[in-house]
Amino acid sequence: MEKQPQVAFGWAARDASGVLAPFSFSRRATGDDDVTLKILYCGICHTDLHTIENDWGNAMYPVVPGHEIVGTVIDVGRNVQKFKVGDKVGVGYMVGSCGSCESCSEEYENHCFKMITTSNGVYHDGATTYGGFSDMIVVNEHFAVHIPDNLPLEKTAPLLCAGVTVYSPMKHFGLNEPGKHLGVVGLGGLGHVAVKFGKAYGMKVTVISTSRNKEQEAIQHLGADSFLVSSDPDQMKAATGTMDGIIDTVSAFHPIAPLLFLLKARGRMILVGAPNKPLELPSFCLIQGGRMLAGGSVGGMKDTQEMIDFAGKHNITAEVEVVGMDYVNTAMVRLAKGDVRYRFVIDVANTLTTA
Numbered sequence: 001m002e003k004q005p006q007v008a009f010g011w012a013a014r015d016a017s018g019v020l021a022p023f024s025f026s027r028r029a030t031g032d033d034d035v036t037l038k039i040l041y042c043g044i045c046h047t048d049l050h051t052i053e054n055d056w057g058n059a060m061y062p063v064v065p066g067h068e069i070v071g072t073v074i075d076v077g078r079n080v081q082k083f084k085v086g087d088k089v090g091v092g093y094m095v096g097s098c099g100s101c102e103s104c105s106e107e108y109e110n111h112c113f114k115m116i117t118t119s120n121g122v123y124h125d126g127a128t129t130y131g132g133f134s135d136m137i138v139v140n141e142h143f144a145v146h147i148p149d150n151l152p153l154e155k156t157a158p159l160l161c162a163g164v165t166v167y168s169p170m171k172h173f174g175l176n177e178p179g180k181h182l183g184v185v186g187l188g189g190l191g192h193v194a195v196k197f198g199k200a201y202g203m204k205v206t207v208i209s210t211s212r213n214k215e216q217e218a219i220q221h222l223g224a225d226s227f228l229v230s231s232d233p234d235q236m237k238a239a240t241g242t243m244d245g246i247i248d249t250v251s252a253f254h255p256i257a258p259l260l261f262l263l264k265a266r267g268r269m270i271l272v273g274a275p276n277k278p279l280e281l282p283s284f285c286l287i288q289g290g291r292m293l294a295g296g297s298v299g300g301m302k303d304t305q306e307m308i309d310f311a312g313k314h315n316i317t318a319e320v321e322v323v324g325m326d327y328v329n330t331a332m333v334r335l336a337k338g339d340v341r342y343r344f345v346i347d348v349a350n351t352l353t354t355a
Contacts, residue, residue, distance in 0.1 A: 090159075157345050
C-alpha cells in the first residue's frame with residue numbers, strides 16, 4: 001500500500017495484549033467529497049476494547065481505535081455541501097458503505113454488507129481505517145454529522161456510538177412511545193443514555209441491574225422511575241409481565257431468559273450489547289406470550305443526525321470522565337472492570353503529543 005499524503009499521529013495497539021502506544025501513520029488527501037477534521041475529543045467504547053484485544057478475531061494490527069469522534073473541520077473538498085471550515089462535526093462507527101444496496105437506499109447504511117468501520121476496517125481504496133485516537137481524520141461528508149451549538153463537545157462524543165446505538169432501535173421497534181414502560185438492562189455507557197432518551201420520550205423507565213450499587217444514581221441523577229435487581233428472585237417475580245419493551249445494553253455474557261419474562265405479551269427485547277460468548281435462548285421464552293427478540297447495531301446516518309438533533313433539543317449528553325491520551329491503557333483496564341461513570345472521553349486536542 002502506497003503511503004498516503006497527510007501525516008497523522010495517534011495511539012495504536014500492535015497485538016492482542018491490547019496495549020496502546022504512540023503510532024505515526026498517514027491519511028488520504030481531502031477528496032472532492034471529503035471533510036478533514038482536527039479531532040478534539042474521542043470516546044472510548046467497549047467495542048474498542050474488544051477490538052484491540054482481538055476478542056472477535058478480526059483485529060488488523062496495528063489498530064488505532066476510536067469511533068466516537070468530535071472535531072473541527074479544517075478542510076473541505078470542492079463538492080462538499082453540508083460543511084464549511086470551522087464547523088463542529090461528529091463521526092461515528094462507520095465511514096463508508098456501498099451506497100447502492102437496499103439498506104443504503106433506505107438510509108440504513110449500518111446494515112450494508114459492505115459497511116466500512118471507522119477503525120479496523122478497509123476503505124474503498126484498500127487502505128486500513130484508523131480511528132479517533134489520533135490527531136486528524138478524513139471522511140466523506142455523508143458520514144459526518146453537525147453538532148448542535150448548545151451541546152458540550154466532550155459530553156457529545158459518546159452519542160456518536162452509544163447514543164445512536166440505543167436511539168435507533170428504540171425508534172424503529174416502538175420503544176419510544178410516551179407512557180409505555182421501558183426496561184434498560186445495564187447502566188453503563190449505553191444504558192445511561194437509554195434512560196435519558198426514554199425519559200425524554202415520556203416513558204416510564206426501569207433500570208435492571210445485577211446489584212443495587214447504581215440504584216440511587218439511576219433514580220436521583222439520571223431520572224429513572226424505578227430500579228430492579230435482576231439477582232433478586234422476589235423482585236423479578238413481582239415484575240413479571242410488566243414491561244412493554246426492554247433494551248439490553250450488557251456486553252458480557254448474562255442470562256436473558258429471566259429478562260424476557262419481564263415483558264408483557266407481544267413485548268420486545270432489543271440486544272445492543274455484544275458479548276464475546278453466545279447467549280442462551282430457551283425458545284419457550286419467546287413462544288409463551290408471543291415475545292420478540294431483536295438486535296440493533298448503531299444506526300444509519302439519517303438516524304445519527306436525528307439523534308444528535310434530538311439530544312440538542314432535550315439537552316441530553318453522556319456522563320463522562322475526561323482523560324488524557326497517556327491514560328488510555330489505564331482507562332481500558334478500568335473499562336474492562338466496569339469502573340467508569342459512564343464513558344471515558346479522551347481530550348485528544350490538548351493531550352496527544354508527538355514528544
